[in-house]
Amino acid sequence: MKGLAVMHDAFDSGGGFSDEVLGFVITCLFCGAINCEEFQSWSAQVLATDQAPAFMNELMTFDEPLFKVFAVIGHVPHWPHVEAEEHALYGIAVCRGIEPFDMPVSPQEARQALVAEPGIEAVFRQVFDFIAW
Numbered sequence: 001m002k003g004l005a006v007m008h009d010a011f012d013s014g015g016g017f018s019d020e021v022l023g024f025v026i027t028c029l030f031c032g033a034i035n036c037e038e039f040q041s042w043s044a045q046v047l048a049t050d051q052a053p054a055f056m057n058e059l060m061t062f063d064e065p066l067f068k069v070f071a072v073i074g075h076v077p078h079w080p081h082v083e084a085e086e087h088a089l090y091g092i093a094v095c096r097g098i099e100p101f102d103m104p105v106s107p108q109e110a111r112q113a114l115v116a117e118p119g120i121e122a123v124f125r126q127v128f129d130f131i132a133w
Contacts, residue, residue, distance in 0.1 A: 017051045023079030025127060026069060031086060032093035032100030034128060036063060041130060087113035088120035096133050 025042055028034045034042070043059035046052050058072045070076050087105050091114025094107045103110060114121060125131075 017046045017049060017053075019077045020079050021127060022073070023077035024081075024123065026077060027079055027081070027086060028089055028092075028124065028128075029069070030066060031089040032098050032103075033089045033096070033124065034131070035098075038128065038131060042128060045130070084113055085117050085120050088117035089124070091115075092121065092124055092133075 025034070025039065029036070029039050040060055040062060043056050043062070047056045047060055055073050059069070062069060062072060064072075087110055090100060090103050090105060090110035091112070093100050094110045095114065099107055105113065
């Protein structure tokens with residue numbers, strides 16, 4: 001629940017971008033809950049706001065190995081979360097028909113984690129309001 005409180009605070013402050021939100025989005029990318037094209041779309045959405053940092057221009061067209069995203073950003077954004085919340089992101093990937101390589105849990109456990117952490121789905125839908133699943 002730790003990460004969700006931070007995420008809700010980020011959205012409640014009236015913005016769609018913060019270091020925590022970026023950390024959440026990148027975690028979604030690494031967990032396979034979103035793909036690179038969806039990451040680029042999210043970046044374009046953020047770029048349209050007044051809060052967009054300069055590196056969002058590069059993220060909008062980012063198509064490199066995932067580990068290189070931190071070089072573009074210039075730091076490792078932090079989304080404070082617990083392991084169960086990350087497993088719930090794998091659950092989103094599985095529910096979307098994706099089975100990420102090297103998942104730390106089985107697909108069934110990932111789905112169970114998503115059920116146990118319903119706030120993760122709510123935040124995912126808020127951050128990625130353009131993704132229907």
